C-alpha cells in the first residue's frame with residue numbers, strides 16, 4: 201500500500217472506529233454463548249469483514265447442539281469492506297450447508313444507530329423493530345458530540361451516552377428478546393468512567409452479566425491495529441436478575457495463551473449500594489497470587505486441634521423450648537442474624553428469630569459450654585460480598601454458662617469447647633480474607649458453606665494464625681486491612 205493510501209485507510213479507520221477482531225479472539229467470544237434456540241436470529245452490528253459472525257457460525261457448526269437455522273442480520277457502513285463481508289457470508293453459508301444448518305443473511309450497508317433508533321422510536325410508520333436471540337459485536341469506538349446526529353438519534357429512544365460503542369450496546373440490548381444473549385468486545389472505559397454512569401445503569405438493569413474477560417496488556421486484542429485501549433469481553437443475558445456470582449477471566453492476549461478464571465460474587469463486582477454502579481474487575485495477577493498463596497498452606501484443621509461442626513440446634517425440632525427473649529432458665533441461642541460487624545450481638549431486639557432456648561434435659565445435648573468460638577454463615581445473601589462470612593463469639597460480650605448454636609451456622613471449636621482467643625481471631629481474619637474467599641469460590645461450585653468444605657481447606661500453621669490474631673486490633677476492619685494483614689503473614693510463612 202502506498203503511503204497516501206495507507207494514511208487514507210487509517211483516516212477512514214479512525215472515522216468509522218474500525219478495528220477488526222483477530223480470529224482467535226472472535227472464536228473465544230463465540231465460545232461464550234450459552235444454549236441457543238433451534239432457530240437463532242443473530243445480530244452483528246458494525247460487522248466489518250464479518251469475523252464475528254463467521255466465528256459464531258463456525259462454533260455452532262462444530263457444536264452440533266440442536267441449532268437448525270441461523271438467520272443473520274449484519275450492519276456495516278463502510279462501502280470498502282462490503283466485498284470482504286459478502287465473501288465471508290458466502291463461506292458461512294457453505295459451512296452451514298455442510299453442517300446441515302440453514303443459513304440466511306441480510307447485510308444492511310446502512311447506519312445502525314440511525315436505522316435502529318428510528319425503528320425503536322416508531323418513526324418509521326408501520327415498521328416494527330427486528331428481534332434477536334443473540335448478538336455478537338465489536339462496535340465502533342468514537343466520541344459523539346452532544347449536538348451530533350448520533351446523539352440526537354440515541355436520545356430519541358432514551359439512550360444517553362457519549363460514545364458510539366455504548367450507543368451500539370444500548371440499542372442492541374433493546375433489540376434482544378427476553379433471555380437473548382449478547383457477547384461484545386468493547387473498551388473497558390464504561391466500567392467506571394463517570395460519563396458512562398447512565399449507560400451502566402441501563403446496562404445493569406436490563407442485562408444480567410454472566411462473564412467478563414479482560415486482557416492483561418493494554419493493546420493485546422488488537423495488536424496489529426495499535427489500539428491503545430483496554431478491552432473487555434462480556435457475555436450478558438437480557439433479564440433483570442443479576443446472578444449471585446460470575447466468572448471473570450483474563451489472558452495476555454497472545455495467541456494460544458492461558459486463560460485464568462476466577463468466580464466472584466456479583467456484589468463484589470458491582471457493590472450493592474454504589475450509586476455509580478462501577479464494575480470492579482480485580483486484576484488477574486492478584487488472583488494468581490491468591491492461588492499461589494493458598495497452595496503454599498499445609499496445615500489441616502485437625503492438625504491445629506480444631507474441629508468445625510454445624511450448629512446443633514435445629515429450631516423447629518425444639519420448638520417448645522424456644523423463647524423470643526432471654527429469661528430465667530434459658531441460654532443464648534445464636535443465629536446468623538446475630539452476626540454484626542465481626543462479632544455476635546446478642547440478644548437482638550425485635551429479632552425475627554428467638555433469642556433464647558430453655559436449658560433442660562431435652563436441649564442440654566445440643567448445647568455447648570461458653571467460650572471463644574469462631575462462627576461462619578452456611579448461607580450468605582446475594583448482597584454479601586464474600587461467600588465466607590466469619591464472626592467471633594466472645595463470651596465477654598455475652599454472659600452465659602452454656603450456649604446454643606443454630607443449624608444455619610458452623611462453629612469452630614476445640615473438642616467441644618472454646619478456642620484460644622488469638623487462634624480464633626487469626627482464623628477469623630484468615631477466613632474473612634479475600635484470598636480464602638477467592639480460593640473457596642474456585643473449588644466449591646455451590647453457594648452453601650458446609651462444615652465439610654471448611655474441613656477440607658488448608659490453613660496456616662498455629663503460630664501464624666496466632667500472630668495474625670495478636671495483630672488484629674479490631675474485628676471490624678475494612679476488607680483491605682484484613683487482606684493486607686493476612687497476606688503479609690502468609691508471605692512470611694512461605
Ligand SMILES: C[S@@+](CC[C@H](N)C(=O)[O-])C[C@H]1O[C@@H](n2cnc3c(N)ncnc32)[C@H](O)[C@@H]1O
Nearest residue numbers: 216219220221246247248277278311312338340
Ligand atoms: C470495531 S469495527 C469491528 C468490525 C468487526 N465486527 C470485527 O470485529 O472485526 C466496527 C465496525 O463498525 C462499522 N461502523 C462504524 N459506524 C457504523 C454505523 N454507524 N453503522 C454500522 N456500522 C458502523 C465500521 O466501519 C467498522 O467496520
